[in-house]
Amino acid sequence: MVEVRSPFDGSLVGRVRQADEIGVAEALRQARKAWSSFRFSTPAQRKNLLHRLAARLGEEAEAMARIICAEVGKTIAEARNEVRRAGNTLRLSGDAVTVLHGEVLPTAIVPGAPDKQAVITHEPAGVLGAITPFNYPLNLLCHKLGPAIAAGNAVVAKPSPKAPLAAQRLAELAAEIGFPPGLFGIVHGGADVAAMIASGDIDLLSFTGGPAAGLALKNASGLLRCLMELGGNDPLIVMPDADLDRAAEVATGHRFEIAGQSCAAVKRLYLHDDIREAMIARIEARIAAVRTGDPADEATVMGTVIDEPAAAEVERRVRLAVADGARIVAGGSRDGTLFTPTLLDAVPAQAELVRTETFGPVLAVRRFDDPDAVIAEVNAGAYGLQAGLFTNDHALVKRVSRRLRVGGVMINEGPDFRAENVPFGGIKSSGLGREGIHMTLREMSETKVVID
Incomplete structure (x- = not known):
């Protein structure tokens, strides 16, 4: 058994059973058996399953939020919000079964070609291996489970061993409301169990985590199609004409949510020289109001x-940045797993806080006077998930959004802005493919052509 302990006080939150090779193979076998029938289910049946699971989750909302709060260490308010979003993800996935429509194309498009019709449909891909992280243990699982079921697939999921209890409870709720046996299975463990899934009898792999783990799983999966969200080192750019109060609110809110452990959170804050001091003062004031505990x-x-x-690790990176010339404006200390919300000014480009993704509550300020220099610095990095830009200059919006090599650009919003039905994902080391319910439905389906 694997013990799950509270990041806050080390108390025992729960236990899960560690899977071995036999257990993983059995879960995959049961999923394959369930899929052999479920692949022929109707869109209405799939929608009904997902809506019933969403309703059952709603009944269990407070208990589920307390599980997430205890195992992850996010605040109870953040945990409640995650449960709310997870219910929406399941419900919207059920509603989205109608988007898997096909099309009919003529074949006689050149002189002398046979006059036939090509009917294009989208069929279930098969068994999905879903490997999820600790930071959003419920909603990120639902972003894989919901579209997979809506598309007619079976799912074997492996949550993070650091926060597996919400996923386990979701599987129990699915069984309660009538999911066929084996259609949604959970196995527990670390990287070894993830590799067993990736190299096992699956048809599709969906992974959220880091680039190194993603590459290892891609190598283990061979020619299997992989959907991977691998993190980001996301910039927020603030211009002189921006609403500075709103920009400061977004910068602090997006960076310090779940203690900075979000793939699309603001990591690098690019402040134009004309408003840099004013923005730093606004952010420092907001940080003073962030109560930890x-x-x-x-x-x-x-x-x-x-x-x-x-x-x-967060503490180490802050110290290195200071040694390289950065100035701590606020925070910079920790007590066990509690790290104070931190703002650093004048962080050099070579610092790890700027070059790589940092999972912790640290805002690293970079000054600039030319937006093209920011674009060049962002594009030179390994990641390309999302970016935020605060400005009311429409010409600049077009220029920056077209030139930034990222998966999404949020205007007068932070890079962590996301809607469940909108494509989400990045380029370069940030991943392969896209999430977002409508997009994921097609990613988790196979295109078939029948010409008659």
């Missing part, structure tokens, strides 16, 4: 990072 306390604004090694 017990995630289960309704008054806590920011909880813990996931474990002590994660907190120590």
Whole structure:
């Protein structure tokens, strides 16, 4: 058995059973058996299953939020919001069964060609291996489960061993409301179990995590189609004409949510020289109001990072940045897994806080006077998930959004902005393919052509 402990106080939250090779193979076998029938289910049947699961999750919402709060260390308010979003993801996935429509194309498009019709349809892909991270243990699983079921697939999921309890409970709820046996299975473990799934009897792999783990799973899966969201080092760019109060609110809110452990959170804050000091003052004032502590306390604004090694790594990166010339404006200290919300100014380009993704509550300020220099610096990096731009200059919006090599550009919003039905994903080391319910439905389907 694997013990799951609270990142806040180390107390025992729950236990899950560690899977071995036989257990993984059995889960995949059951999924294959379930899919052999479920692949012929109707869109109405799939929609009904997902809507019933969403309704059951709604009944269990507070209990599920407390599981997430305890195992992840995010605040109870953040956990409740995740449960709400997860219910929406399941419900919207059920509604989206209508988008898997096909088309009919003529074949006689050149002189002398046979006059036939090509009927194009989208069929279930098969068994999905879903490997999910700790930071959004419920909603990110639902972003794989919902579209997979809507498309007619079976799912074997492996949640992070750091936060597996919400996923386990979701599978139990699915069984309660009538999911066929084996259609949605959960196995527990670390990288070894993930590799067993990737190299096992699956037809599609969906993974959310880091680039190194993603590459290892891609190598293990061979020619299998992979959907991978691999993180980001996301910039927020603020111009002199921006609404500075709103920009400061977004920068702090997006960066310090779940203690900075979001793939699309603001990591690099690019402030134009004309408003840099004014923005720093606004952000510093907001940081002073961020109360840290017990995630289960309704008054806590920011909880813990996931474990002590994660907190120590954030601390190490802050110290290195300071040694390289950065200035701590606020925060910069930790107590166990509680890391104070931190703002650093004048962080050099070579610092790890600028070059790589940092999973922790640290805002690294970069100054600029030419937007093209920011574009060049962002494009030179390894990641390309999302970016945010605060400005009311429409010409600049067009120029920046066209030139940035990222998967999404949010205007007068932070890079962490996401809607469940909108494509989400990045380029370069940020991943392969896209999530977002409508897009994922097609990603998790096979195109078939019948010419008659």
